[in-house]
Amino acid sequence: MDAKKNYSKKPAPHVAGSSRMPRVLILSSLFPIEPHAKDGNFVFHQMVALQKQNIACTVVVPKPWTPALLRGRFPRHRRPIDCDSFKPMGLEVKNATFFALPGDWLGRLALPSMFRSVWPIIRTAVEAMNANLIHAHGEHCGYVASLAAARLGIESVVTIHGISSNRYGGSSHMHLQIQHGVRTASCVILVGSPLKRHYQFVSGGHDNYVVLTNGFAIPEHPRRSKVPRRRQHRIVAVSNLHEGKGIDLLIRSVAELKKRDLGLELVIVGDGEAFNRLKMLTAELDLASDVIFLGYLPHPEAIAEIKAGDVFCLPSWREACSIVHIEAMALGKVAIGCHSQ
16 A cells, blocks of 8 residues: 555545445454354345345454453354355454453553554455445444544444443543544444434434334245244243343343233243343242243244244333344334333
């Protein structure tokens, strides 16, 4: 790349109807470690959809560096991506590691460290494919994407899927860095109107926000549930099992409803770091015969469980209206979430 190029130039906004074909570099810390893995599929599916439209794309997956001796202690989604496994599908995937300490230690250095480590990989990938857009998922990748796009003279888009940075309040260094990334992006996509309200304080009056709700697809021939009914009424929840999805709140609610002898059972579809903790909570509340954990199920089987239930409930208070809520409503089910979700 020409050393004299002005990397500080602000990219011109994209004009609708332009003949310029997008060539997209995707930056996301969430991506399946191999095809058909359980986590991060929403970004993988985006790549496949872009490929079907003949839009060139490469994904860079930044993850914290983990010593080899400790990798077994970290969740599967933090392990390096098996990039070669995606090549038969024609998908270009690149790993990028950066140094980070657990929790909020050295918070002011975390994002700059991430940028310094990932920047050479982004620059090489952009030059190789002549990319004209960086699409980042999440605020942390958004910070990196905005800085990289400014240096390269191209556009950046940041998609926000949930309120994952609400703990970076006040004037903390990380909060200010995230503010900078969001405000300098060419566009910020929020997957629901509730997120716009939460991120209003970050925008600083900038009008680079747009709300694009999640899309979904219902299988034409959903399968039958394999779980026989034990009770008269069935509540179903489908979710990755981690903090913020509200499954613990749902289990406690079922415990309260059990006191009214309403004949309820709860079926939970999904897996995650909170799985064992939620099972322990179920035992503590004497709900072993009332709550059924099915673990991870492929999408068609998860849809079958929603269809077999009477009510779908997912109080995922950190998210906008999730895809699974819409899928449940499309199946004619009562769908319960949180206020303003």
